[in-house]
Amino acid sequence: MSNSCLSLLQNKEANQLNSAFERYYNEAFADYFSRDPNKWPVFNEPGFAAIHNFRQQRLSPHERIAGYPNGEALHAQLVGDASLSQGRMRPSGQPDEMLAFAAALSKDWENPSSVENVVTMPADPAIYGSMMGAMANPNLAYSEYAGMADQLEKHVIRQIATHVGYDPEQSTGLFTQGGTFCNLYGYLLGLRKSLPTAIHHGMQSVPDYRIINSQGGHYSNMTNLSLLGVDIKEKTIRIKVTDSHDIDFDDLERQMRACFAVKCLIPTIMITMGTTDTFAVDKIKPVYDLRERLCEEYQVPVKPHLHVDAAVGWSMIFFLDYDFKRNPLAINEVTLAGIERTVARVRELKYADSFTVDFHKWGYVPYTSSLVMIKNKDDMKALENEPENFSYFEHDLQGQTHLQSTIECSRGAVGVFGAYAAMKYMGIEGYQIILAHCLQNANYFRSQLLELGNVKLMVPENQGPSVGFRLYNPEWVNDVNAEFANEQQCMSNEAYMAMLARNSKWHRQIFKQRGKVGLYTNWVEFISRSAYNPYGKYSYIPGEKAVFMNPATGRTQIDTFVSRLMG
Template identity: 30%
Template structure:
């Protein structure tokens, strides 16, 4: 008879405390039930933080913030202690829920803080599966057939925007900045040659982007070593899109200075005003520029479409029949955007955020490359990675910045793309634009308010509110509109613009206080959504609906939003 071995202390802890924290490596019903119970209890705990439908509270739990200043941050550091002994999973999950107090509830219709959507359940489940089995998209061997999901997702997006899915490629990355950075590195390498990867950047290659292009361009020029001083800003048109005449002038300036243009960025939906650049026009200018100066290399065109890509779902929509029965205003807005978005296929690379208009959780971004042959410029030598790529057909880790890329990205995106399809995404976007149109009509009828991005057609609405004293001074009904036109068009009103910019900020502060203390709406503030004709920043309050539960009825919007704005303005008068 075999002698029974004594269980050592570490083995006891392993069996009783450590192993229960992991999923079973084989089918085991009891373990599955334990896991389901943990998930159910955690969900139950966090759901108790939501307010009732009648409360209309758009944040979770109590309005507390444990890091409101530097002293608080240091207190958190001092109090942080790793426990000596293991605790139960249920205790940990119960404790962590407290940190969700004060967190925005993105799915609530009164949460309009920014282009941050609620994550749809299919993407949540995809993420969960990725977290459970931990695929790494460095190569196929480490990610199994999840690698095929990345390939398939990239192909779906390629077809959607108009690329040839066989010639194109794409991979998921860490947010829009990751996509931008990859495109910038590829553009710089194409411009300066593969040798620049070994000897460094020795020429002042230029990146051209509109004045409202995302600040990620500075991160990318900095982190690639190109330098932030090699960014050139292009003026805007009234609709916040790039001024192509100025673009052409700047390109000629670059040529005269002997500085090659590495990349031109077409911003396809700015965060604040949903400005959409004309890629078709940019491409034509590039073609003329290359032909005129007999250049061997064409500037790389990157479409920063992290927000605007989703409007590609309308490329095949029947606008004449309008099967979704959108209102005339919404249909026209969608059509106008689609007419610019449909030219994404002309860009050399496109940046896409599923965690914005794709309705997945953070983070989930993709860079899609038109010609996969371009990637040869960025591939590393296989002998540098001796323990990888022995048996895989799919080896994106040879050219991606990351060595570790979670399969969660691909799982979340693929699940949403498959679940919603063209129909679902059309309805999601259409609902948000219907809501935006209703809100703008309400603002238009309020004498003290003016919409400042009325020519833009995304879901975001930017507006300014003016104090009553201006009505008395101007002696007219539509005083906000009159005052705003003065401020943006005539430099002699610069000080009034600055004063009213400060008023917008104070109003936004008061609205935020009311958010937590009076269940007000979650609106945000931008200090400069664009510049006046004389170069001054224009501040505005921002309503960015992203919830599928968003209201499209004017009376409801008055009750949930406008009422609080007026109350905030009245509070400032005291």
């Protein structure tokens, strides 16, 4: 942890809420997250209103079934009855009992305590927009099946392209089913450009190659490779990460040189903007510069495709033009400094060949709403399949969408409509307010944990919504930093491995005994890593995390959690 970051986190004045910011936040929350039927008439529908009213009781997870009207009987019916209805049921004009029950008792992301992961409640305008898309039911895969929804998708893509510094006329993109599919496209673009014969002959017929990604990346960075038929044991190089969990440039250069020196191709390099558990943000420009330099040095004809998994961190683009000196929203000092640090890296998105955007994460749009942005629209030609495979589509209309280049034959537009509505109504300022509220919560939580003395914060310099930490028994440990430093040496010292296991077991027991109080946190098996041994191997270090993306969460929930932290 840098001294400046630590001093700000421990400075109570730097963590205070400004009254002007609180006013902005209260207005934004009322406009975009209150489910107010006077502002968004869709919430007048009786079923929607009933769901919202039930959730406003803020029941704990174990109280919800019993607290729902006729909940026990409905639950028994849901888990026990598997027969289809024989006859017709006439609509009564009333909410469907079972649908309302299942919706109301789905995971309650509106609860201010819900901070388990990179998921949150959707915004009111995004719900409104998504319902419009669901009712219209376009298929974005084919222009004739999409109609004007196709133009709406292009409009949103141009908005994102313009904002991050892509040429909106030269770039493209497409909405797909989740960040995993976006990253799949990132890999596929590289494979098809570097190994063009694979589209017809498969991965067994191509020259030698290696896919490069980071050890800190999302698990889909590996599962996607298996799906694509890549030999993940022999054809994948996972780059080491620094103590801050971002990519190690020295190791990246070593591995790229080793490949290029023996004419081994690198189709794709995948890096991350905002890891799930610790919000590590890889620098993009140095990777871009390294690629350009080595490709020239080794005369590599097709450069590796540089894809950024920005599924979590993409929303920080809304701060690209923020006036950090004037600070018009009165964001507190520690959070302002953290945002400015992150935005310096987010500015580099324009150097990526493609990147992942998950509107359904920190964009407050209902599932699923994911967009893969592509800097050069000509890259899509590498994905094109044979035209004769599309014989039942009108030939003159096929080229108006990415029909021949997409994985899916069906691409729903609900995510497009939701994303458009969220960005239109919240605007850049609305997003800035809500994101800053979340980040101020994260820093307040960090500061409260630091005061306890028996908590080790994971990479607080990353300054994102994810707060990872390890609890230590104060009867065993006097200096958590020294204890953690020893745990990091567990790969070369059996005593330290035993220490790691003992401390993890104790923390895990406290976590389970505490239950859901104040904040609903999560247990993570890889909250940090040990030091690398001489063979490049390392050990996972587990811990607890809270992810402050929930706009309803406040300091009341944080204070309650901290007061009960030890069970």
